[in-house]
Amino acid sequence: GQPLFKLETQSMSQEAAAAKANVNAAQVEVDKLKPLVAKNIISQVQLETAKAKLQQAKSSYNSIAANIGYGTIVSPVDGYVGTIRMRTGALVSPTNQNPLTVVSNTSKVYAFFSMNEKEYLNFIQNAKGTTKEEKIANFPAVSLVLANGKEYDQKGIIETINSQINPNTGTITFRALFDNSNGLLNNGNSGTIKVPSVFENAIVVPQEATFEQQDKTFLYTVSEDNTVSAQPITIKASVDNLYVLESGVPKGAIIVSKGVGKLRNGSAITPQKIDFAGTTQLIKTEFQ
Template sequence: MKKRIFNYLIPALLGVLVTTSCGEDKSSGEGQAQAQQAQKLPVISIPQQTLTGYSSYPASIEGIVNSGVRAKIQGYISNVLVDEGAKVRKGQALFKLETQSLSQDANAARANVNAAQVEVDKLKPLVDKGIISNVQLETAKAQLEQAKSNYESIAANISYATVKSPVDGYVGAIPYREGALVGPTDTTPLTTVADIEQVYAFFSMNESEYLNFIQKTEGATLQEKIENFPEVTLVLANGKEYEQKGKIQTVTAQVDRTTGTVSFRAIFDNPNQLITNGNSGTLKIPIEYRDVPVVPLNSTFEQQGKIIAYKVSDDNKAQTAEIITRATIGNLYVVESGVQAGDKIIAKGANKVRPGTALEPQEVPFDSIAKPVEKLFQ
């Protein structure tokens, strides 16, 4: 009886083992198939494009003529004849200083002139008749010239009491008003008159930027290079571009040892006087990149400070590419190295794969990825 039961159990156990083994083999095969399944991801081909980027520098604005107006004599302001922002002509009266004491001095000086003239007139006939020597007459004449000189000096000071504009332009701030005592030694001028029909924009580059800029500009001499500098753009303090384009006029061509920078001056027409002395802005110099490979920013990700993209290898595997850039223009990287025109890279989701990941590339148009994302809110 026991032997019969044993004979039944052995085939049953063998059947269970075979069934279990087949199940494990099937499960393992399915897992491997899933592991080898390629990921469907959009890819793009890297093109070559010609783009214009900009280097930006803080700039300060001044009128091409910016003249401080100062009193030549000391005195109290009796009248302010113009208002801030007024357009004035060269020689136009701006301030009037009190001249009462000067007028009194002038009257006394004129009296001295008259007295000296009377003395000369009195001595002339006496000398002619030989009654007195010519020395006395010459002495009287010298005293007359001295009296005239004194009077003319006081008269000049009276004329200086009317402070006039040294140039054509626009009146700036007026810190002094009626009753203020002013003089030639004051550190603050009475006002500033600026010619802002054209304005200067002053900016600086560091030594490295200067050398790169100069070396990339055509021309054998510095003057030739300045003439070949591209037109520049001024962005005003409100973030808007100024409508007039500017031209770089001068370069110091000398590195300031204190700041390590080289100074530049650009000039802009200012027909509507929109900008004036003291304005600030950002000066933009265009840089053209011809036939360069470009990569959309959103096709890359950063890893430990490096810009990473995934190329698609010939066998459709994800291959890490570290991208070295020359510039960022809009939402594109201008590529120095790492990828080249014609390479295929993962367009989106590059940060979700790993090196060697099997891919099923879904090629999409470059512009569909490179197109800037519109802002819905500001």
Template sequence: MKKRYFISALLLSIGLLSCKKETTQTAPLAMPYKVIEIEKSNSTLLAEYPASLEGITDIDIRAKVDGYIEKIYVREGQEVKKGQLLFKLETQTATQEAGAAKAKVAAAQVEVSRLKPLVERNIISDVQLETAKANLASAKSTYQSILAKINYATIKSPVNGIVGTLPLRLGSYVSSQTEEPLTRISDVSTIYAYFSVNEKQQLDIMMNAEGKTFQQKINNMPAVNLILSNGMEYEQKGKIETFSGQANSQTGSFNVRASIPNATKLLRSGGSGTIQIPTYLKDVIVIPQNATLEMQDKRIALVVDKQNKVKAVPIKVRAVSGGEFFVVDSGLNTNDKILIEGVGIVTEGTAIIPELVNYASIITPAKK
């Protein structure tokens, strides 16, 4: 009997130990993850807008008279000065016409000179003299018109600028009705960047600008950045100069123009880029973008509560300069601890061992 009790007690002890061991093995262990404690700081928001680039002036060069292109004095992309020769049209026919017209002027002048003394001696009436004078004026007008035509055949640049494409070649026939221009001269000493903003964006921009009147706000707006089509930031800052007076009735957007210095002539008309408008913010919550998740059109941050458990919290954010940070408009408060490691891996309700990382060391690149 004693032996039987001993065996039963032994089996019960083994069973309890086995259950305890199994429970220990299945309980999840808390893992260490890095967290930051939210503080407020200063930052800069960058709003980006696709822009088209144009010179101060882009002038189509067209022929004023009919003729064949006899000479081309410039090449595509060449920098030219105001008054510099661009093209010369064939003037042989016009030159012959000018010779004939000049001869008619001389003949008309002779006739006037012949009739003057006859009128003075009352041999003939002054009607004949007046008719001769009218013929002389007509001959001179015709001659001057032909000379102007010859002058128009020599085409000069109306401004300082850069020569555009040259679609026509030597021998091409052109006239004032030719659809395609001979070329285009672009003054690119300053480049205009044109872009559009919607009504909400326009209000956000102007309400954050200093000044009482609309024009004062434009004058006080910060310098803007131009991101080139290759992704590089242009070395010179731009300045917003104008907003359109009213929204486009079809798109609801406002047209905006920014001017950008272009002394090196790197920027050319017809180019494209992206305008960045900065907004400087004080005492805002900034967090790394990679400390958030996007779930069902919502932005989520993982907050660590007092029991060191992870909780998913919806937040509203705006992008910060550089694309690595968010400004949090709602959802987080100072002193909240959020996960910055294991985001996307750690699930809600998981207990962790928080490893506190200095907030400033993480957010410093976003501060301005």
């Protein structure tokens, strides 16, 4: 890693020089005793004692040298350096609770967002897969709208979902991973996560085309003789001003989209066909 800080090691360098001298002296002593032992002038014990002192001197020197090496503090990861709280000459020690600085690796960033319980259940039930892990793997890519209103040019992947619903907010937290090789995103950025709702071959109707009676939801279909018939429907999901239907209306059926409050079952009307786009807006679901 790149060097970030240099600690003062002058006093330790002096200690290292003294320790190195002790190593040299101990080595000389061992070299002097070896031939004496070979000639049986002194005992083997004296030589082993000298070797032990040499090993002790080397250990002391290596410890001091290692501490000197720690005097240069390098970054453990690639990233961006945060605020440097210390100034030249400041006293630091291993007992300091505050870090010298924080290096952030922002090549990839996490975005945290929440859904309420209803949105979460709809989302998880519509995802492909049988287990939660399979559903997460099959989640669609999400988009990030930045604080300036512009959409980030990289898609994110939902990686994890919190296992508990927050009892205070009634929401559950998601975590999405975004590539940030361009360095645009920083820790603490805010924005809006857009999660696409995917319903394959789904039948959707405008909410204003429906009405409720006795806890059931209905809409009017138009028959060939231009009379209307109330049909009960089962709603699978709500997306903006649309209902995604699970059952109740066959594909291609003609429905009454406006003015349903003025009609009764069997009423005759003069229908005016309009495009579906004229009754609703672009389907879009956003969570923040």
